[in-house]
Amino acid sequence: MGRLLGVFRFRVLTVCFRFIRTVSYRERTQTMRVPSRSSGPQPSVASPAPARRSPGSARAVARVMPDLDAYRDAVTDLLVEVGALADATSTTARQVLLDQRLREPAIAAVLDATPQGFIGARETLLLEMARYQPNERSSAGDLTALVRIYLLSRIDVMWWRDAPTFLTDEQVNTHPDMVDLEWLRRRGMLAFRYQEQPATILGRGVRAVRRRLRPDATPRTAGVKFRRARREIIALLNDLAREFDRATPAGTPPLWVTSLVRSAEHQYQLRRLGYAAMVPSGHCLGWAVDVEMSWFTRFGARDVLAEILLARQAAGELNVVDEGQAWHLCLAPAARVRLRAAYEAEMGA
Template identity: 80%
Template sequence: MRVPSRSSGQQPGTSVASTAPARRVPRGVAPRPAPPTPDLDAYRAAVTDLLVEVGALADPDSAGARQVLLDERLREPAIAAVLDATAQGLVGARETLLLEMARYQPSPRNSAGDLAALVRIYLLSRIDVMWWRDATTFMTDAQVHASNELVDLEWLRRRDLLRFRYQEQPATVVGRGVRAVRRRLLPDARPRTAGLKFRRARREVIGLLNDIGREFARSAPPGTPPLWVTSLVRSAEHQHRLRRLGYAAMVPSGHCLGYAVDVEMSWFQRFGARDVLAGLLLARQQAGEINVVDEGQAWHVCLAPAARARFRRAYEAEMGV
């Protein structure tokens, strides 16, 4: 079966062939070597160590000490290698993190329960933006809706081609009222999530989620519902909208590049399946397929560039493209 994108318009990330002549390396001059790939295991370990120190300086009077700490620790080779490989660079990432910490306010909507959690979410999500630093951001809602790089999930769901579930955000007052009544009558029937603003995703991300969904279905206890996705692609416009509402929506973000998703975790505790899903995701991270960030109720998952082609082929084979 052939699966169309169900959309038209300019494709973010589409490149235009240059008419300029290619630069030649002079004879006798060796080409410049590519920078070494950062050690992500070392980076994650260094972030974990940093969080212990940030937690010890969490009180309001320690703002100056926290800044000194970050100035020192972010320059350590294991951390600096990743931050310097992002589009912002080490200095830009440091300044953004300090600003996020200065603006931090605890909130029920904020997945960062404290300053240490904020630092963890920010630093671990920098792996996403390092991986996809050359990808084009979906700046507006209109670009998300118009992109040929994204597929309509509802079209696939109706044909039983998805191995995961989701719900959309209600678009009307009536829809929000129906959602509220359903939650009162059946409070645990679905995860407590606002739902998807955009029911669209990249083909390779769908391939990844279907693969995780199948593995989760095989591994989880009997009676466990399918994998549940709470967020997919977002526009930068929507990311800033979420920030104004008090959510820990980092910028730049892998969501705005179309390669990051959020997967429900807490809800699966009642089925005895949360730890199963956590182990599955962490194993895939160790295998280099994804980056994972524990954000409490949901975990942030970003597809690795090294796995992109494989999951694109899996999507095409599954959909008969």
């Protein structure tokens, strides 16, 4: 009975949403073309096996970049419907909803352009939803947040689909494209702040005592495991930190970075601990970071930082994902050359 009720609710909601969106959606998507792996029909969702992309198809996607504004709008619409079917009795209705909505051209174009392809991305999302368990560590406070984080983070892996993944901690620590932030910090070359994860029991104890004595002195975050980053990311964070400093009153703390590059090894460890660590991830490619947001509310600066980040997204420089306490940022490939030049000019490299 609960399942039938869920399906009935879904059908009613579908009729309402389609009536509201019909005119605007047709105007927005009538000229769009969904990239596919062949000249045949669009990818079927019947097969459970993740599809692999051929080199020829990757070149085709590069020629026809999906409309990211349309994608984000379509994801926003989808989230409203997912939220209306969030209860446990609506599992079947949610799956029917996703089967339909993920096929929409604006969404399918991005998913099809990821390394997993449309089918693989869809199956991964369904698996994430099936395994989802809310907990204090996860940035996904509910099922709707999980879907939002997953779908918006697919822009990262679409942009950097040809970038190699850092599989192990050793690869992160020894890769020539990674720069040691501590070396730069000690020379006053960083405009942003971060803190490392304590490596020992003693270090964790000292951190805990400091938090008790001064609970709001720093963000409540575990810190970064790897104090390394790509040169372009360092230039981006310095640029954002300076803009943030100019836009906020004196006494406002600098931009605070909560997460940088991660290895796939570390990403899976975070997943085991209950964090909403998506795979594939822009963090494991070295092109994504997380910045603190909630802590800046006490300084009246959170909204200022949000405006700065969203303006960069509108300019095509970043992909921004609201993950609650921290926001996830991924650098767009189009901004790479400018930021590499900025790093070399600033650091004298």
